[in-house]
Amino acid sequence: MTHIVVIGAGPVGTSLALALLRAGLDVTLCEQAESLPADPRAATLQPPTLEMLDALGSGAAIRAKGLKAPVFQFRDRASDSIIAEFDYGLLEGETPHPFALQCEQFKVADTNAEAIEALRPGTLRLGTAVTGFAQDGDGVDVTLSTGETLRADYLVGCDGGRSATRKGLGIAFEGFTYEERFLVLTTPHDFFARDFRVRNYVLDPSQWCALFKVPHDGPPGLWRIVFPAPAADSGTDALSDAYVSAQMLGLEPALGLADITHRNIYAVNQRVAAAFRKGRVFLAGDAAHVNNPLGGLGMNSGIHDAVNLADKIARAVADPGKAETLFGAYDAERRQIAKEYVQAQTIQNKKRLEARTPEQQAAARAELQGTCADPARHKAWVMNASLLTGLRQLEDQGRKAP
Known part of the structure; x- marks a missing residue:
């Protein structure tokens, strides 16, 4: 079975892991903290994100924890x-x-995590950091803080704006800091x-x-x-x-x-990674793009990354001959959204207010x-x-x- 290691159990990482599991793939979700992060910073979920969470099976529970606006x-x-x-x-x-x-982002992650554990117990590994990785043409060797080395078909860094995955790939984080x-x-x-x-x-x-x-x-x-x-x-x-x-x-x-x-x-930063993928290693969420919070778009675009990438990986597994085309499309599509919609809107929102x-x-x-x-x-x-x-x-x- 195709195995994907996902780094980071925030709203993006848990959405990705849940989507991959729903597609019938094997997932290891690594979170370095001993418990799920309780960061409340992002709190707005937009309509299409709610639709995606519905498809993942966690949408109704998340809506029950939220406040309609x-x-x-x-x-x-x-x-x-x-x-x-x-x-x-x-x-x-x-x-x-x-x-x-x-709905605060930690509630989204918690609800997704509950669905993940109900679907495939043991998928989420708390207190487990990814300390290194090396890829070849057939897969990725992922080293964990526990001393284990996992062999994965793909690795996805959902490890935040200071992403060690992005840095390990040598991908530039282009943009500026206010x-x-x-x-x-x-x-x-x-x-x-x-x-x-x-x-x-x-x-x-x-x-x-x-x-x-x-x-x-x-x-x-x-x-x-x-x-x-x-x-x-x-x-x-x-x-x-x-x-x-x-x-x-x-x-x-x-x-x-x-x-x-x-x-x-x-x-506060406005930055987009120069690439969202290198070989069999991908970036999603804040690891790939960060922006000011005016407009409530950051968490949403990250969850959209996760759903898009899970679909691309599942389709590549079903038809390996199309893998390169699909993964190139993930990079192009999500970088386009990050630059033309999320970055453009949040920068304009700030200019309007000030x-x-x-x-x-x-x-x-x-x-x-x-x-x-x-x-x-x-x-x-x-x-x-x-x-x-x-x-x-x-x-x-x-x-x-x-």
């Missing part, structure tokens, strides 16, 4: 006015799930009282923010707020009470430091309002924002291919 909102921070609201309901008939779902960082604050404060939606983007030239709700441990849930923060070498302590208070004051004067349950800061000059600010508001007011443009905008447009384009390309 049928509308997302753009607001002006200075005036506290609503600029535009975009409605996923316009996707009715395009997808069985015309809404986004707020000079500013992102500050994330978490609070139970109820923003629904001010007519915020589950997902919100607030425009301001210096204190823009993204604000969204996550289910956490159940009602009432928590709110996460993403603010810009100075560069690490700026001399400003962006985690200090003074800096945090200044950010909150411009958004919600009623918020106090006691209302903040968690604060974190991190660097528009500096009065002219730029007026243009951003006019573009949002004009798009929202026109039903055709409104639907097209949501189709693109949910990644449905990119996926449909790939489907069309596949039908036209010889």
Whole structure:
């Protein structure tokens, strides 16, 4: 039986392993941590991702753990006015799930892992790191921290933005790192009282923010707020009470430091690997592409990588003569989506929120309002924002291919 080793048991790695198992292939899913990572950073699932999770058999359980977000909102921070609201309901008939779902990424991974263990006990190996690999024309020798060496037909690195797999392949991670960082604050404060939606983007030239709700441990849930923060070498302590208070004051004067349950800061990159595959070793998820979180696309595109690659591997096993063509298509298709949709959208989302000059600010508001007011443009905008447009384009390309 064809054997695939997958590195990393986050939402991407578990989705890939589950898809491969559903295709009847043998999988070893290695996670270096002793327990599944509890990183809550990514939390938005787009409609096509929900469809893919349904096909994997974990979708219903994940939806039960999430919070539906049928509308997302753009607001002006200075005036506290609503600029535009975009409605996923316009996707009715395009997808069985015309809404986004707020569900922390560790819940996605946990639910997938439960399905994996129910399907094939022993597939997930916690506390097991991949310490090295070497490939030849017939397979890949994978060295584990346990001292074992596994012989696999294929190896897939779903091991994050600092991917040892990508580095081991010598593949460049092309792009840039923003000079500013992102500050994330978490609070139970109820923003629904001010007519915020589950997902919100607030425009301001210096204190823009993204604000969204996550289910956490159940009602009432928590709110996460993403603010810009100075560069690490700026001399400003962006985690200090003074800096945090200044950010909150411009958004919600009623918020106090006691209302903040968690604060974190991190660097943000926009990067895409120069290749998503070398020989029998592949990259997926953050190992292949990273982006800022404005738009909720990173985890989604990673899961889309996983589903696409699992399909390509299964088809290559069924028809080995087409393996090179299929694997070349994975690299081309997913790099195209990463560059033309995910990178382009997230960069534009940030530029829109932080528009500096009065002219730029007026243009951003006019573009949002004009798009929202026109039903055709409104639907097209949501189709693109949910990644449905990119996926449909790939489907069309596949039908036209010889």
